[in-house]
Amino acid sequence: MVTIGPSLMCADLGRLIENIHQLDSAEVDFYHFDIMDGNFVPNITLGPDLIRSLRPYSNKPFDAHLMVEEPERFIDPIAKAGANMISVHAESKVHLERALQQIRSHGLKAGVALNPSTPLCELDYIMDSLDYVCLMTVNPGFAGQKFIPRTLRKIKDLKAKFEQEGLDISIEVDGNISNAIIPEVIKNGADMLVCGTSSIFIPKEPLEYSVAQVKQLINQR
Ligand SMILES: O=C(CO)[C@H](O)[C@H](O)COP(=O)(O)O
Numbered sequence: 001m002v003t004i005g006p007s008l009m010c011a012d013l014g015r016l017i018e019n020i021h022q023l024d025s026a027e028v029d030f031y032h033f034d035i036m037d038g039n040f041v042p043n044i045t046l047g048p049d050l051i052r053s054l055r056p057y058s059n060k061p062f063d064a065h066l067m068v069e070e071p072e073r074f075i076d077p078i079a080k081a082g083a084n085m086i087s088v089h090a091e092s093k094v095h096l097e098r099a100l101q102q103i104r105s106h107g108l109k110a111g112v113a114l115n116p117s118t119p120l121c122e123l124d125y126i127m128d129s130l131d132y133v134c135l136m137t138v139n140p141g142f143a144g145q146k147f148i149p150r151t152l153r154k155i156k157d158l159k160a161k162f163e164q165e166g167l168d169i170s171i172e173v174d175g176n177i178s179n180a181i182i183p184e185v186i187k188n189g190a191d192m193l194v195c196g197t198s199s200i201f202i203p204k205e206p207l208e209y210s211v212a213q214v215k216q217l218i219n220q221r
Contacts, residue, residue: 002186002218003029004211005063007174007196009045009143013053019207020057023200026211030061030085032174032194035078037068040092041141048074048081055082065113065174065194067140068092072099079106087111087134087172090122100129111172115139116148120158130169132192133158137185138175143197147176152188159189182217193218 006023008016008031020031033051038044051062061084066074071088072095078086086103088094090112103110112123113134123133135155138145155171162169172192173185178199185193193199193214200210 001191002221003192004200004214004218005030005032005172005192005194006200006207006211007032007034007143007194008054009034009196011046011050013050016050016054017057019201020054022207023211024058024060026208028060028211030063030192031058032172033062033064033083035064035066035068035074036141039069040089041067043141048077051078051083052081061085063087063111063172063192065134066092067113070094072102075099075102076106079103079108083108085109085111085132087113087132089113089115089140090118091115096122097126097129100126104129113140113174116151116154120154120161123158127165127167127169130167132170132172134172134174134194135190136175137173137177137181140175145176147178147181147198151175152184155185155188155190179213179217182214183221186218186221 036043036045063085064078064083066088088099100110109131111132137151171190173190174194176198
């Protein structure tokens, strides 16, 4: 099953609550929270307090993507704030295996995110600790960037690797997942779509309509 997770980056609580209300009615599958610290990426966004404030407004899984320099410092507060899934970047200052166990110790799904240029072999010795992999299809930090076409092969290679080893690990894709690219990433093996300004948050387009368009693309495979 391919799932849809709107990407939440804006720090306006009122607007986020309104968005979540509409997106819940449109039956999205999860919410993807972009947590940026201004160090790992050149931008600052949400933190644990905002996740805690939004938690009462939806029962859908909250997926926290830690684009931060020292993710191990954030795992406990983000888990306690109400996240259901947390991914850490392999390129950050992290003991990857320890961080994944730290996430799982809260009963949450654990993921690793990889920048477009990071090779898949980073995952070789942690496969059994993984629930999902977030493949960045843009360089992390900003919404509205261009999709990097080379990442399509990376999705395909990762899917093949999981199939070969009989592993049930989800592949999330993040970065300019537009309506034009959705059929391509699905064809190559993506099963979690992070949908931001490229497909769901389109100016003047009702969220219900944008989500319906994405669902149509998923269903017409
Ligand atoms: O993590 C991100 C950037 O680092 C965003 O989730 C992503 O870019 C989604 O937004 P858009 O559809 O505008 O690309």
